[in-house]
Amino acid sequence: MATKQHKTTPVEKKLIGLADVVIAAAERSKDPTLEIPIRALSNVSFNARKGLIEMGSKKQARSFFNVGMAKKFMQTVLVADALSELQRAELTTSLREIYYRTKHTIQDSHENTFDTQDESDPVIEDLEVSLSALREELHVRAENSGSIVGPVVFGDDGDRVDCARLGKGGYSVPSIVEPEYLEIRRCTADFVLLVEKGTQWNRLSEDKFWRRYNCVLLTGNGQPPRGVRRLARRLHEEHRLPVYVLVDNDPWGYYIYSVIKQGSINLAFESQRMAIPKAKFIGLSSADPERYELPRNVGIKLNDKDIARAKELMNYEWFNKPAWQAEIKRMLTSGLKYELDALANKDFQYLTKKYLPRKLKEKDWLD
Amino acid sequence: MAKKQSTTSAITIPVTAKSESDSPVPKKAAKLASQVTAVEMGARQREISVAEFFTKNRHLLGFDNPRKALLTCVKEAVDNALDACEEAGILPDVTVRLDVVPTNGTVPPASQATRFRVTVTDNGPGIVRQQIPRIFAKLLYGSKFHRMRMSRGQQGIGISAAGMYGQLTTGKPVQIISRIGPKSAAHFFEVQIDTKKNEPLVHENKQIEWAQPRGTQVTLEVEGKYQKGRASVDEWLEQTSIANPHVKLTYHTPEGEAKGYPRTYHELPPSPREIKPHPYGIEFGMFLKMLQDTKSHSLSGFVASDFCRVSPQLADEMCKAAKVSAHTKPRDLKGSAAETFYRTIQDTKIMAPPTNCISPIGEKAILSGLYKQIKGEFYTAVSRPPAVYRGNPFIIEAGLAYGNRPEDQNKPKQPAVPKAEGEHEEEDSELARVIRYANRVPLLYQQSACSTFKAVLSTTWKNYGVTQSRGALPGGPMVIFVHMASVWVPFTSESKEAIADYDEIQKEITLALRECGRRLGLFLRRRERAASEYRRRNIFELYIEEVVEACNRLKGGTLPKEKLKAQLQKIATSRTGGLKTDEALGKTGGGPEGLPHSIIVTAEGVEGEVDLAHQVRAEAAASTLPGEPDLGGGESSKATETKTKGKQPVGVQKKEAKPSKGKASQMALFDAPNKPTKPHKPSTVSRPRGKT
Structure with a gap:
């Protein structure tokens, strides 16, 4: 939609502000220092009223004249420069391209500004948080790794995309789905079903589950990327669709659900725009194997990492609900985890024909 | 018994206990046809000459394979040359020449040749004509075996064994040219060894014209194999030159290259003196024998004069403690009384033996x-x-050289190639090299059997900031030097390849290595500290450029860049400690504190024993020039010495003169009671040359 005209976007102003910090400090013979909010469990809190993970106010100072931080500081300024270049050129780019754009060998040395992408990615996240700008606003996109199918019509770069007429492949969710990039023209669905795994989404799409139950099928292939989360949130917010989350029955599945619902610890500052506090956990619950008579032999033994992660989850404030504590405890007691795919043990179409219909009918979900 | 008549000097090895007695023929044994009577056996029992014995057992002397044999020949000849020069007080000037001997009329490349001519020439005292044949063609003949005195050679086997090896493999005699002074004629000899009799056979003996005023030249033609690298002739000579910086060594490789090892230390090692045994080193049986053999008439006189470090008072005290009269005749002390006296001596605290019988290389050298x-x-x-x-x-001496010299680091520095992802600086996984010496002679074989090597392994190098895997040598660009000087180095075998593992030796080596390690640790820490300061400042200087450029682009290229850069640089300097850093970096020229006898080479220059380092450099530079000023042409040895001394930088000479004087006086004191007249200064009168 909107063709962006002008000279300086607000984000760009913020980026230039970084240069001003350096100049001002140098002027007063002070050590240039950036304040960067800490992205860790220690600096997030769960807002029970809003149902969101919120970032606290703890910040770390990143000073230039500190041997440990000098390089990070230099990298931060370089990335800010690259990002502001994007703003001026009105382009979007990937994390990897930012890495390549900012990588060079420092004059008269063997040293590279960045050695691997692992060094540049956190710097970008640092900038997102400290400038409180979303990644989309910084014009950095992730890979398109989500799919959507169902009775919804988008406008994308002026093209009309009717997700009900895209066969079983659906529409690939772009990583930036802000209204100015992706317009939701029409949506007649009753709810959104967000599936963890692409394989199960394919099953549902192939069986035209969305047509029968009039829903939007979304997947993020594992931990859903921002685009998928943001799109689910927009459908939920703008079209008042309830969101149901279908994940594997293991600690990672639980965490995917919690990220969709409350936001992540690492990017807590984005919860505001991403989280869907009313999302429901439809399955796979640790109660399901019994209820749906899944044989024990399709389970997988929990390994030490799984157990540790499950215990960690139980301590998160947002899992501190009786139903959830019971859910996780049940998994730990059984010592088994189940994949969604295990449902195929009963029938290839068990998920479409039996499991989900019954779940929806019984309103068997967790909040 | 048919005892073979042997020459008076041949050494006989009795084959059985029987052969040594002239006892009557034993009574007839049982007369079984298949059995051999003692008479018949006796008829077969005869003397074996040492020469014959070693012909068959040449591996015992280091001639196991052609490559090692070549090295052994060079080594024996050079050892003898150096021993002779040093004993005569002449700064050694030795030339080693390896020539490929043509086979079937063609000269094969050095790496494939099987026959070599080894020529070693020295500027030593020369050998008197009469002695030449016996020194070079008679085993176990020499000046060194019967003395408690440190020298490279010990038994008197080496050079004649080398000659014998040549004789055995090529049939060629040993050629010797020797001249004892400019006024005497040079003699040329060709000798072989009569292996049965262990007697020299002289093939040729004539007077010749020789350009050198004094010295000896030995030429051996031997079967061998020339191969560079580990345990090669080249390595041996290089290591010899490290431990003998007072030697000027010229080496003509079989490939026709001439390598010079200049003299960098212009003083002869103090001449080692003979000593008497120390009481602690005498076993009881030996002690009894000494009691019988002594010329002293009283017990106290015996201990005081036949041992070192026992004063008459101490001798009296020992007699008192052992409850024997000090006036007892030594010969009369027998049985348990002798044993009690022996124990008492062992329990008495006696000063360590004098060390002037040993001539350490010295820290500076x-x-x-x-x-x-x-x-x-x-x-x-x-x-x-x-x-x-x-x-x-x-005496144990240890040395250590660490790191890559800055000037060498600079050479291969390629233009900074930008590094791609996954590329890193290559880590050096090099292990330290241990170079071992016994009485200044490098030991190249059987490293792992050597006490020195074991001591290097058992030292915890990690304490000194050097990496070390379990049970391995320390890592890093490092050379560890260990020298044992002794009147009698306990080798594990006759071929003198490894030092035996005595606790006392091991302990001394360990202590020396620890001290080296401690100093290395100090150096490494100091360097690390300086480097980290340097890195700190460097980091900021590197990054300031980047930050300024990025800020400039952010501000749309309107920034006064130079101003911002200057401001930031000012902050950087004030934050990294300014002048203090310079000091830590050694830019202000402070010497190495707490690092005695050390040299530190940095890009800025040399610290520590700077005089020494400069001297070495000057020498190295001079050695590339033609002309050989050190060859004492026509002058007496003394003149040569003073001449070379005169050439030294004044500072060094002053420094060096003192300790050597101190040593001389100490020596005199010690020697006073027994041999006051023996001249210490070498005479120009030739002596029999030492043998291995």
Whole structure:
């Protein structure tokens, strides 16, 4: 939609502000220092009223004249420069391209500004948080790794995309789905079903589950990327669709659900725009194997990492609900985890024909 | 019994106990046809000449394979040359020449040749004509075996064994040219060894014209194999030059290259003196024998005069403690009384044996040797005080050269190639090299059997900031030098390849290595500290450029860049400690504190024993020039010495003169009671040359 005209976007102003910090400090013979909010469990809190993970106010100072931080500081300024270049050129780019754009060998040395992408990615996240700008606003996109199918019509770069007429492949969710990039023209669905795994989404799409139950099928292939989360949130917010989350029955599945619902610890500052506090956990619950008579032999033994992660989850404030504590405890007691795919043990179409219909009918979900 | 008539000097090895007695023929044994009577056996029993014995057992002397044999020949000849020069007080000037001997009329390349002519020439005292044949063609003949005195050779086998090896493999005699002074004629000899009799056979004996005023030249033609690398002739000569910086060594390789190892230390090692045994080193049986053989008439006189470090008072005290009269005739002390007296002596606290029987290389000389041959950043050397094993005094010296010399680092510095992802600086996984010496002679074989090597392994190098895997040598660009000087180095075999593992020796080596390690640790820490400061400042200087450029682009290219850069640089300097850093970096020229006898080479220059280092450099530079000013042409040895001394930088000479004087006086004091008249200064009168 909107063709962006002008000279300086607000984000760009913020980026230039970084240069001003350096100049001002140098002027007063002070050590240039950036304040960067800490992205860790220690600096997030769960807002029970809003149902969101919120970032606290703890910040770390990143000073230039500190041997440990000098390089990070230099990298931060370089990335800010690259990002502001994007703003001026009105382009979007990937994390990897930012890495390549900012990588060079420092004059008269063997040293590279960045050695691997692992060094540049956190710097970008640092900038997102400290400038409180979303990644989309910084014009950095992730890979398109989500799919959507169902009775919804988008406008994308002026093209009309009717997700009900895209066969079983659906529409690939772009990583930036802000209204100015992706317009939701029409949506007649009753709810959104967000599936963890692409394989199960394919099953549902192939069986035209969305047509029968009039829903939007979304997947993020594992931990859903921002685009998928943001799109689910927009459908939920703008079209008042309830969101149901279908994940594997293991600690990672639980965490995917919690990220969709409350936001992540690492990017807590984005919860505001991403989280869907009313999302429901439809399955796979640790109660399901019994209820749906899944044989024990399709389970997988929990390994030490799984157990540790499950215990960690139980301590998160947002899992501190009786139903959830019971859910996780049940998994730990059984010592088994189940994949969604295990449902195929009963029938290839068990998920479409039996499991989900019954779940929806019984309103068997967790909040 | 048919005892073979042997020449008076041949050494006989009795085959059985029977053969040594002239006892009557034993009674007839049982007369079984298949059995051999003692008479018949006796008829077959005869003397074996040492020469014959070693012909068959040449591996015992280091002639196991052609490659090692070539090295052994060079080694024996050079050892003899050096021993002779040093004993005569002449700064050695030795030339080693390896020539490929043509086979079937063609000269094969050095790496494929099987026959070599080894020629070693020295500027030593020469050998009197009469002695030449016996020295070079008679085993176990020499000046060194019967003395308690440190020398390279010990038994008198080496050079004649080398000659015998040549004779055995090529049939060629040993050629010797020797001249004892400019006024005497040079003699040319061709000798072989009569292996049955262990007697020399002279093939040729004539007077010839020889360009050298004095010295000896030995030429051996032997079967051998020339191969560079580990345990090669080249390595041996290089290591010899490290431990003998007072030697000027010229080496003509079989490939036709001439390598010069300049003299960097212009003083002869103090001449070692003979000593009497130390009481702690005498076993009871030996003690009894000494009681019988002594010329003293009283017990106290005996202990005081036949042993070192026993004063008449101490002797009296010992007699008192053992409850024997000090006036007892030594010969009368027998049985349990003798044993009690022996125990008492062993329990008495006696000063360690004098060390002037040993001539350590000395810390300065080791430093200059290491500095000359090994390119490093840090050098240190430690001479331990003398210690004793089994009554033999010995001195352990250790040295260490560490790092890559800055100037060498600069050379291969390629233009900074930008590094791609996954590329890193290559880590050096090099292990330290241990170079071992016994009485200044490099030991190249059987490293792992050697006490020195074991001591290097058992030292915890990690404490000194060097990596070390379990049970392995320390890592890093490092050369560890260990020298044992003793009147009698306990080798594990006759071929003198490894030092036996006595606790006392091991302990001394360990202590010396620890001291070296401690100094290395100090150096490494200091360098690390300086480097981290340097890195700190460097980091900021590097990054300021980047930050300023990025800010400029952010501000749309309107920034006064130079101003911002200057401001930031000012902050950087004030934050990294300014002048203090310069000091830590050694830019202000402070010497190495707490690092005695060490040289530190940095990009800025040399610290520590700077005089020494400069001297070595000057020498190295001079050695490239033609002309050989050190060859004492027509002058007496003394003149040569003073001449070379005169050439030294004044500072060094002053420094060096003192300790050697001190040593001389100490020696005189010690020698006073028994041989006051023996001249210490070498005479120009030739002596029989020492043998291995």
